[in-house]
Amino acid sequence: MLQGKKILLAISGSIAAYKMATLTRLLVKEGAVVKIIMTPSATTFITPLTLSTLSKNEVVTELSEHNTWTNHVMLGRWADVMLVAPASANTIAKMAHGFCDNLLLATYLSATCPVCFAPAMDEDMWHHQATQANIQQLLNYGHALLPVEKGELASGLFGEGRMAEPETIVAFLQQHFAKNTTAPQAASSGPLAGKIALVSAGPTVEAIDPVRYISNRSSGKMGIAIAEALADAGAEVKLVLGPTHLSTSHAGVKTIPVQSAADMFSACVAEYPMADVIVMAAAVADYRPAHVADRKIKKGEGGMVLELEKTHDILRTLGNNKAPEQVLVGFSLETNNERENALKKLREKNLDLVVLNSLADPGAGFNHDTNKVTLFDNRGKETALPLQSKQAVAREIVNAIISLQHA
Template identity: 70%
Template sequence: MLQGKKILLGVSGSIAAYKAAILVRLLVKEGAQVKVLMTPAACDFITPLTLSTLSKNDVGVTISENGSWSNHVMLGRWADVMLIAPASVNTIAKMANGICDNLLLAVYLSATCPVLFAPAMDEDMWLHPATKANVARLLSYGHRQLPVHKGELASGLFGEGRMAEPEAIVSYLYSFFSAGNQTKPLAGKKALVSAGPTQEPIDPVRFISNHSSGKMGIALAEALAEAGAAVELVLGPTHLSTLHTGVRISRVVTAADMFDRCSELAPSADIIVMAAAVADYRPRNVADKKIKKKDEEMSLELEKTTDIARSLGAQKKNGQVLVGFSLETNNEKEYALKKLQDKNLDMVVLNSLNDAGAGFNHDTNKVTLLSRNGHEQALPLQSKQEVARNIVLAIIDLQHA
């Protein structure tokens, strides 16, 4: 979707400027043509040489570079989209009020393409009425704001103001450029995806969980949306998210929460992908106060949680496609095929923790797709986004089988 797209990236003075290097690398890898503009303040955080090397283009900082006073006009007409990321509180204020005191702002005021901006600042700045008014003005111009994230900020505080992660921005650009494409294979379909871990409380401060980050499930939700589906993502506790406009998120915590939400959404879904790492057991009794450390040993009595995939498989309607995941450490294929049959799945995605670069928290994955019709497809080690797209292609084949 980004192959050949001309993307003009504006980088302003924020600690989040370091993420511009990752963003440029991802965009170039997707086949986009990237030109970078920097404010003088941004050069204090990351060098133009770094971004020039990654983008394979000169980086613009001053209006008079290369002896041209009109480079801002040419750049403003070159791009398919202008993206300011990070957009500092100062740059947002200048954009909103038409101030033109550096090359980035001169190009912004000359741009004939759509403009997107990804704010990055401390929470107090983000919540200030002046910033809210400036953002509202930019939105009134028809620009699009990428949502800010909540997390640890440069000040050391925790709150809103973090710039969207580069992977999420790339996903947003996918949805931006794909809007209006009516030839998508899953147009008109509804998809349900579960992702991430669950947390099963022991007491008010402790819980049982696992190492799932949610990356694979989020990538699947985005790939389904790219293919045209309207996606409901039921997401366990993770700091990750998605900006894809075709994905709606329901945040849950426990296995029971995830079961309830998936059960609510499943009847209307054409495609169901259970990618979450749901706890198999939970504490039978949850303490209402913090358990104090006193004895040498402590025993927890556990009870089974509801198997969500099995429950949905038992209620599967004609025409629904149900996909499950099987993360194994031994007898991988045997266990995966057993899940395929026992849970009434149409396809199971086999993940082995014995494969380097696969499994929890990696940006890559190596899987084998096992279908009810006997088809087996082993995918090589790929980025989770590429794995997700291959899984979606297999789902499309199942729909037409």
């Protein structure tokens, strides 16, 4: 999908700039033509010579009036996509407000191609309301965000703000071009024709050692039914499916198999920027073993203490980075204070629709062929559905999504 694509990689000053060597190598390996521009501060983290050697093109750091290849207008018109990575807090702020004091920003303001950006910064900078406002402004401009990841940061702290890994960025670009390909395709019909939907379903498994894992009771039935109902409505569906014996043969659904919560996070983050409708129906583990043994843990005389750490909150990540035109749906499986907890999730995770699933209702929840749910949307509408097949519930959820799309 990247063969012959012209990618303009714009690197700003961040420690994550060192990863651009790997990204450049991967893009070239995929057949892309890569040209690179850097801010002066970016050159303190990785040399232009390194990137020029890997990209097989001159790396430019200053505005030039003597060579049309380095002219910011020509660069902005040359590219099929402009990728700002890493995008520092400073560069994001300048992009959001139209500053133009270096080659990267001048080229950005001249770009006629789609623009994507991959932020990189420390957690407190990432969560600052000014940074979030600037990111929202770039989303309002129609640019695509590669969400930050959670991990070890340059400050030595552990948290959100880590730039997406090079492999994730490559997958994102592949999906970008797959969505925007001009190859003729058979026209689909239905109220969601031309839309791309992303659905997660099933459980995740979190390894303890090569033999054992922790998981949950989800079968994936509800999520698969939703994926098929979205496809029936005309959408092109990507189904991120955890380990389950169930599958779908629907022609309109492409399955992306995953195992762990980390796998599901990476797959959803890579796919979600291209999606118009996102339904997160998977039962993702909230915790995973902090340390995974490389050999089977032998049974001892006493008990065993298993230390757990939090997994990525996929729904919150997508909600924090949701574009205005996207519809995001989450599930709230509850055993007590059901309505209160569902509305809290709707509000705190920036959802358009939340599906309340109570385990207190007979015939609802895991492994049943039926379900009983209540829908809450961001306009204050509440819809209680009777106990019915999961396929019927899926159609009701899709009807609610269609209503939100046309609101």
